[in-house]
Amino acid sequence: METALVFFPQLSMCESKEKPFFELMHGPGKEERNREAKIRGKEKRNRLSLLLLKHELQEETLPSTSGHLAKDIRVSPEEAVKWGESFDKLLSHKGGLEAFTRFLKTEFSEENIEFWMACEDFKKSKEPQQIILKAKAIYEKFIQNDAPQEVNLDFHTKEIITKSITQPTFYTFDAAQSRVYQLMEQDSYTRFLKSDIYLDLTEGRPQRPTNLRRRSRSFTYNEFQDVKSNVAVWF
CATH class of the missing domain: 1.10.167.10 (Regulator of G-protein Signalling 4, domain 2)
Incomplete structure (x- = not known):
């Protein structure tokens, strides 16, 4: 009795694991998140610099x-x-x-x-x-x-x-x-x-x-x- 072999290419285990991982590491989502993180970091540094500047200005003009x-x-x-x-x-x-x-x-x-x-x-x-x-x-x-x-x-x-x-x-x-x-x-x-x-x-x-x-x-x-x-x- 012969055994029939049936192939299902859409169920490739290699593809199902590697593709999401590739998208996670190299996809546009991570790129976008990195860009947003850099923008937020820059805004925080700018705010901190402004606060320090105001503090220095007040110390110069209003000595305690x-x-x-x-x-x-x-x-x-x-x-x-x-x-x-x-x-x-x-x-x-x-x-x-x-x-x-x-x-x-x-x-x-x-x-x-x-x-x-x-x-x-x-x-x-x-x-x-x-x-x-x-x-x-x-x-x-x-x-x-x-x-x-x-x-x-x-x-x-x-x-x-x-x-x-x-x-x-x-x-x-x-x-x-x-x-x-x-x-x-x-x-x-x-x-x-x-x-x-x-x-x-x-x-x-x-x-x-x-x-x-x-x-x-x-x-x-x-x-x-x-x-x-x-x-x-x-x-």
């Missing part, structure tokens, strides 16, 4: 005052005592601003005084283009959701600023600045007057190292820097 009060500005105990008379007197004295800023840094809440000073600088703008650029920079740094130094504002105040930011005026940030000022005066200022930073100054003692402590963001409106009137400062 924390820890340099005694070295840069001499404050007599008599002058320091006057800061306790009112919050305005504290903010109107350069040494007082630096001491207050140093205190706020210990509470990780310096964004409030920094925002307040940015608003003061903004109101010195003269050219329309400068007003637009500074307003946008302040909005992106302090106001918009998830801003790097977002201050704690109520929804209504924030919404008004958001609607007017495309055509800002000298009064765009007035309501927000006023709320931040009141918060600092009623909250941070009272604690500052009881702090070692302030008491050391009123008693003429050398400035001691300060301990940093994390606190709730329920009160977030602080930091003042003696900045230049320069648009680049806020980018």
Whole structure:
């Protein structure tokens, strides 16, 4: 009895294994994925470079005052005592601003005084283009959701600023600045007057190292820097 042999060329085991493997290793899919990965990597490097550039720019234009009060500005105990008379007197004295800023840094809440000073600088703008650029920079740094130094504002105040930011005026940030000022005066200022930073100054003692402590963001409106009137400062 003869045995019939039947061949099925479409069931080639070699082809079924090698073809998908070849496509996986050399096909357009891998090429496309590699190209996308390179693009993503380039974008990440560009973003990192931009962030580093911004950080360097801010360090050059906004030198930190924390820890340099005694070295840069001499404050007599008599002058320091006057800061306790009112919050305005504290903010109107350069040494007082630096001491207050140093205190706020210990509470990780310096964004409030920094925002307040940015608003003061903004109101010195003269050219329309400068007003637009500074307003946008302040909005992106302090106001918009998830801003790097977002201050704690109520929804209504924030919404008004958001609607007017495309055509800002000298009064765009007035309501927000006023709320931040009141918060600092009623909250941070009272604690500052009881702090070692302030008491050391009123008693003429050398400035001691300060301990940093994390606190709730329920009160977030602080930091003042003696900045230049320069648009680049806020980018």
